[in-house]
Amino acid sequence: MKKIAFFDIDGTMVNVPNGMLHPSDETQQVIKKFQEQGNYIVVATARTQIPESVRNINFDGYICSDGHYIEFHGETLINNVFTDDEIDMQLQVYEAHNGSCALGGYSGNWVSSHSDPYLKQHHAIYSGSDDLSHIPLVSHCAGEIKANSIAAVFSSAEDLFAAKAKLPEKWAINAYGDDVDIRMDVHLEGFSKGTACEYLYNHLNIDKHNTYAFGDGHNDIEMLQLVGTGIAMGNASDVVKASADAITDTVDNNGIAKAFKKYLAIDY
Structure with missing residues (x-):
């Protein structure tokens, strides 16, 4: 069965205040291996645009602006803008x-x-x-x-x-x-990051059991709860961690790569 994984950017794949401007090599390796197995990888961020360092991974889709822009395989599905x-x-x-x-x-x-x-x-x-x-x-x-x-x-x-x-x-x-x-x-009213993820995996007819999400911020809580397996980063707050199904290491210590190895048997 096809799976889909959603990834927050800041505090999850990169840590700009600490000088980590790119996802680690290990993170990129496991994400690409997951995709090569026939699964989908999607960014889910509050950012309005995707930095080049993340776009270079060639994700299948992008959820931006906390859910108010949704794109998959180059097709814009949702684009809510202010008048x-x-x-x-x-x-x-x-x-x-x-x-x-x-x-x-x-x-x-x-x-x-x-x-x-x-x-x-x-x-x-x-x-x-x-x-x-x-x-x-x-x-x-x-x-x-x-x-x-x-x-x-x-x-x-x-x-x-x-x-x-x-x-x-x-x-x-x-x-x-x-x-x-x-x-x-x-x-605007309407989508959030979490409901946008739910919308997309339903749109793609992927069972919730086969959905995963990685995040660290308070705006990730709903996303972590609306997927089958929500994984909080080790640098997340206790409130965010409490909303997740699992907790991995920090963004600076290859938390995503370690979670893929533990929960999806994909090594780096």
Whole structure:
């Protein structure tokens, strides 16, 4: 029977803050061996675009923006984007609460500022560089933005939650007020990372028993619960680990490769 495995990126395949910008050789080996056995490998990330270091593995599919963009074998299955009015409303809300934002879609990225220090810090966490100058400004791209996800950053948790309270309750919002990167990831209602994985394996007629997922973040909890075998990374929080069926080693210590060896008999 064909199997499918879903992989988070940050904290699962790479660890940018620690300088690990590429999945380890061992991780790439087991993922490719799994695919060569006739199974599917799919990225499932909050990122709006896939870094080249991950894309080079040639995954079968990509779930981006926490489920609001789904692609499989080059075909776009889901692409939920904000309207121009919804974007304008958010820009006004964030500015009123001393916030800035980065907007992203599968076709591009945009920022509200090139100089905001919290936006630069946010960008550095995920890219390794705080240079925003190459990213188009929202103010220069009116009517051209196709964003699935908006990351709004703030200097304080107070501003974060005040802004969040002004957004539609039905939207899917993950707020991180106690993080170094004080922000919220904002998406439209509909899919989450977990339900997007469930949608895809059902779309492909793969039995849940033959589905696997690897993750470390709080936005991975539902994904870990909606597959047959959810595997939390060793660097995940206790809350995430408690939601998983199994726990492997950390991202820095080849957690994915070790899990493939233990649970799928694929060595590296």
